[in-house]
Amino acid sequence: MTSARNVGRSKPARALGAATLAAAVLATPLLTAPASAAPVTAEAVTAAGAAQTAAAKNRFREPDVAKLAGKLAKQELDWEACRFPSVAPATEERLLKVKGVACATVKVPLDWHNVRNGKTIDVRISRTQTSKADKRQGIALVNPGGPGGSGLPWGAAMAERAPKLAESYDFIGFDPRGVGLSTPLKCTYEVPEDPTDVDAVNRAKVRGCVEGGLAPYITTEQTAYDMDLIRVLFGERKTSYIGYSYGTWLGTWYAATFPSRSHRFLLDSATDVTTGSLQLTWDLQPRSRDRQFQEALLPYVARNDAEYGLGTDPMKIREYFERAGGTREFIGQLYMAQLILPAMYDTTKYPSAAAAVTAVAKSGIPTAGSETDRVEELARRIIEAGDLDKHQREFVRDAKAAVLDELRSVRKQQAATAGQTATFDATFEAIRCQDGQWSQNMNYWQWWLKDQQRKAPLMSPFNRVPLCAYWPTANRMPKPHTRTFPKVMVLQSELDAATAYEGGLTSAKKLPGAALVSVDNEGSHGLFPYGTTCVDDPVETYFLTGKQPRKKFTGCQALPLPAEDTTHEVGGSLGKHGKIKIKMMTDKVKEANRLTRDLLRETNTASGTEFMPAP
Numbered sequence: 001m002t003s004a005r006n007v008g009r010s011k012p013a014r015a016l017g018a019a020t021l022a023a024a025v026l027a028t029p030l031l032t033a034p035a036s037a038a039p040v041t042a043e044a045v046t047a048a049g050a051a052q053t054a055a056a057k058n059r060f061r062e063p064d065v066a067k068l069a070g071k072l073a074k075q076e077l078d079w080e081a082c083r084f085p086s087v088a089p090a091t092e093e094r095l096l097k098v099k100g101v102a103c104a105t106v107k108v109p110l111d112w113h114n115v116r117n118g119k120t121i122d123v124r125i126s127r128t129q130t131s132k133a134d135k136r137q138g139i140a141l142v143n144p145g146g147p148g149g150s151g152l153p154w155g156a157a158m159a160e161r162a163p164k165l166a167e168s169y170d171f172i173g174f175d176p177r178g179v180g181l182s183t184p185l186k187c188t189y190e191v192p193e194d195p196t197d198v199d200a201v202n203r204a205k206v207r208g209c210v211e212g213g214l215a216p217y218i219t220t221e222q223t224a225y226d227m228d229l230i231r232v233l234f235g236e237r238k239t240s241y242i243g244y245s246y247g248t249w250l251g252t253w254y255a256a257t258f259p260s261r262s263h264r265f266l267l268d269s270a271t272d273v274t275t276g277s278l279q280l281t282w283d284l285q286p287r288s289r290d291r292q293f294q295e296a297l298l299p300y301v302a303r304n305d306a307e308y309g310l311g312t313d314p315m316k317i318r319e320y321f322e323r324a325g326g327t328r329e330f331i332g333q334l335y336m337a338q339l340i341l342p343a344m345y346d347t348t349k350y351p352s353a354a355a356a357v358t359a360v361a362k363s364g365i366p367t368a369g370s371e372t373d374r375v376e377e378l379a380r381r382i383i384e385a386g387d388l389d390k391h392q393r394e395f396v397r398d399a400k401a402a403v404l405d406e407l408r409s410v411r412k413q414q415a416a417t418a419g420q421t422a423t424f425d426a427t428f429e430a431i432r433c434q435d436g437q438w439s440q441n442m443n444y445w446q447w448w449l450k451d452q453q454r455k456a457p458l459m460s461p462f463n464r465v466p467l468c469a470y471w472p473t474a475n476r477m478p479k480p481h482t483r484t485f486p487k488v489m490v491l492q493s494e495l496d497a498a499t500a501y502e503g504g505l506t507s508a509k510k511l512p513g514a515a516l517v518s519v520d521n522e523g524s525h526g527l528f529p530y531g532t533t534c535v536d537d538p539v540e541t542y543f544l545t546g547k548q549p550r551k552k553f554t555g556c557q558a559l560p561l562p563a564e565d566t567t568h569e570v571g572g573s574l575g576k577h578g579k580i581k582i583k584m585m586t587d588k589v590k591e592a593n594r595l596t597r598d599l600l601r602e603t604n605t606a607s608g609t610e611f612m613p614a615p
Helices: 018-025 040-059 063-072 088-096 154-161 198-210 222-235 247-255 278-302 314-323 330-345 347-363 371-387 390-413 428-435 443-457 501-510 533-546 586-603
Strands: 102-109 120-127 139-144 170-174 186-190 239-244 262-268 421-425 488-493 515-520 553-557
Touching: 063 102, 063 222, 063 501, 088 154, 102 222, 120 154, 120 222, 139 154, 139 222, 139 247, 154 170, 170 222, 186 198, 198 428, 222 239, 222 247, 239 247, 247 262, 247 488, 278 314, 278 330, 278 347, 278 443, 278 501, 278 586, 314 347, 314 586, 330 347, 330 371, 330 390, 347 371, 347 390, 371 390, 443 586, 488 501, 488 533, 501 515, 515 533, 533 553
Parallel strands: 139 170, 139 239, 239 262, 262 488, 488 515, 515 553
Antiparallel strands: 102 120, 120 170, 186 421
């Protein structure tokens, strides 16, 4: 759940699945596993099973981390100058000027359920010192999502973005175990006999991780214990927390495990934290992305016909885009992953995404020259397709660079030979796969792939059987207790393309004492601070006083999109009780799906469908 935003923007970065989309889905052609294939056996995950069985035994008892950690709870932190390699140099320079910014390395147990073995790993943390003595309420940890997003700069970033809260809280950033400047997780595996066999590659990757030693301990549960050790080392009785995207899952896990240590918690752009695993969140992503593309992005292009020249009918624009290849052509897939989708996660980037749709619809995807030439040419066309300001042009150039990096990575993987030892960054997969059991029924995944082709044809070319389908786990989030779970705030946008509105709504309904602020006609992933009193005031009041909105559900209106001075009604509708009424398969989405399927049928005829440039 990682987005392409950076902490220098006005909204949060690192959303569920975005940064991993190309690497996870575009690396090889879609080759599904045979229905009869069996998952990796439980014997292959002995270490993971031992750690997770211990977790299950202690699930309903609040752990005493200070006691568990022993000498580690008394370690002296060596504070030093920070470096934030995950952000742009200019952003890093600015964040380092935040009052009291410093970094240190915390030694944490490798396995919180077997601390006595003495094995440790490193967690890199950052602090700020912005709170005022007469207003101070303690520390607040920040996680930007992922799983696998670098949170180290986010202490300083949050202090900069929320100055009113910074007077009461010292924000703490951290790279969770397995991430960034903390002890990293890389898994090695032997390339199977047929490197194009996705089933065999998946099994080899999982086997390489679970037998590699570190992976069984790169989980949300272990990170939650690390977070409480950070609280202990700061000498705080409680901690507060702001989490975006996957960070909402992490925050809920912490609060369910350490309810008496939890102060104020914001779950922004929430996963469905009430399920036994993260599978549902990822199951919904293709459809939620298709929904925002059709319900919000294409209507934006149509409303701004004077700028983009594709007409005023969003469905006709979709037809032009699909006839030009859409996401079924490799270069088109790369630009969807690295430009259009990130713009859907941050709607201030809509002009760049609209220009990309326009460039493809009017001129098609370039076919002449090398792959690098084609990437460069499409970027040039995108920049020429809209009146982009320098920030939007920079966004397109950054996307082009990411596309070229991804292209090199894909070709390197495809060049792998049987028996060769390969290495991959495994934190994202280790966490999402080990935080609760995903379906290991290959018949289900065969059905799911076909179902996504029907219900989410825009994103279906990216889908494949996930590594989690091969990864056994005994881990499970503790169930929040109605009497002890802290009151939390949840923020959710209507057309969130990463964590669907439906998941956030369910979380708010089922978490004890949760209050939800919904933003109608908004698609951005990661909202606070949003820039309106309707959205921001309830959050600030909650953090400063502990008071939630009087009603459980609060509905707010979105800000206008770039170059528009009016907020337009899209998707569903805001009900009188503060909840948004919207279907995952809206009438417009159904119509677009039928259109796409009809075009695909044409391409299967002898004549095929020829590219017809938009007028």
